[in-house]
Amino acid sequence: MRRVEFSPHLFLRLVRLAYCHVRPTDDARHEGSYSPDERDDAEEGRNIILKALLATTGSEGWAAKLEMAADPLFAHFRDRVIAVARERAAEEADGVALTEGEVVTLEHYGEAPPSTRDAMFALLRDRLDDIDDLLLRDVSPRELWAGITDERVMRRELARELNNTANQLYTVDQEAVTADEKETDIRLRSTSSSQQATIELKIGEKDRSAFLLRGTIKDQLVMKYMAAEDCRAGCLVITAASARRNWLHPDTGGRLDFPALINFLNEEANKVIVEFGGAIRIMVRGLDLRLRLPTEKQAKSKSSR
Numbered sequence: 001m002r003r004v005e006f007s008p009h010l011f012l013r014l015v016r017l018a019y020c021h022v023r024p025t026d027d028a029r030h031e032g033s034y035s036p037d038e039r040d041d042a043e044e045g046r047n048i049i050l051k052a053l054l055a056t057t058g059s060e061g062w063a064a065k066l067e068m069a070a071d072p073l074f075a076h077f078r079d080r081v082i083a084v085a086r087e088r089a090a091e092e093a094d095g096v097a098l099t100e101g102e103v104v105t106l107e108h109y110g111e112a113p114p115s116t117r118d119a120m121f122a123l124l125r126d127r128l129d130d131i132d133d134l135l136l137r138d139v140s141p142r143e144l145w146a147g148i149t150d151e152r153v154m155r156r157e158l159a160r161e162l163n164n165t166a167n168q169l170y171t172v173d174q175e176a177v178t179a180d181e182k183e184t185d186i187r188l189r190s191t192s193s194s195q196q197a198t199i200e201l202k203i204g205e206k207d208r209s210a211f212l213l214r215g216t217i218k219d220q221l222v223m224k225y226m227a228a229e230d231c232r233a234g235c236l237v238i239t240a241a242s243a244r245r246n247w248l249h250p251d252t253g254g255r256l257d258f259p260a261l262i263n264f265l266n267e268e269a270n271k272v273i274v275e276f277g278g279a280i281r282i283m284v285r286g287l288d289l290r291l292r293l294p295t296e297k298q299a300k301s302k303s304s305r
Contacts, residue, residue: 009063185198185200
């Protein structure tokens with residue numbers, strides 16, 4: 001069911017109608033052999049439309065899937081929809097034809113420089129995953145970074161790690177100036193194209209509410225730093241060094257610990273992506289610098305008590 005006249009947003013409308021009229025809670029449960037009836041046909045039709053939506057590609061497909069994930073009607077498999085959207089974007093990025101120079105880089109370093117927005121975003125996600133992994137190693141800078149309260153110093157540390165894993169795929173700029181004279185925290189620039197990715201860094205221990213951090217996603221990261229056509233990939237990175245730090249949900253007033261804050265902000269980021277019609281790629285990442293396990297001295301002290 002991939003006819004040209006069926007756009008991703010038309011598929012989304014059809015899926016919503018299908019889930020309203022053929023509710024999963026009312027699905028038939030069969031044991032052993034059975035003869036399909038009208039209800040079984042309706043369920044099959046609903047599933048076919050859903051698969052067609054999840055198979056859509058491009059910016060419209062991305063936006064439709066994120067809009068679907070934000071709809072309470074599909075809350076029961078929201079995470080799966082987001083995962084599929086990311087998988088599709090990664091597949092599209094991998095399917096881009098490489099130049100001769102990029103093929104040489106791929107053979108030498110095992111990676112190719114990003115030449116599209118989605119490839120730049122995938123690379124940004126990969127490098128931030130590498131930093132998360134670094135924080136779990138024996139040579140982790142976790143304790144050192146946890147003591148940093150100046151965002152300028154933390155920016156340097158993060159930029160150095162990103163530069164160490166550049167692999168000739170990108171260069172790292174700190175406080176690059178945009179056309180509007182706005183200074184970004186960190187910008188990755190592809191070595192084979194004009195594609196760029198922006199990182200906005202915030203120290204979690206600063207006196208910033210969840211409301212202000214939510215506003216940072218659109219008002220600062222997107223509107224100020226991602227206006228250019230070749231700079232449509234970005235990330236808000238927030239650090240946390242204190243185990244007792246928490247935030248108030250700006251809508252419900254409930255308390256948010258650090259993981260809950262990051263989840264809340266990513267939900268808001270998905271709404272912004274939908275608002276911009278899927279033309280941008282943004283995410284929120286948390287760098288958890290809190291002590292993972294007690295030291296041997298602390299453990300012995302607790303045991304003796």
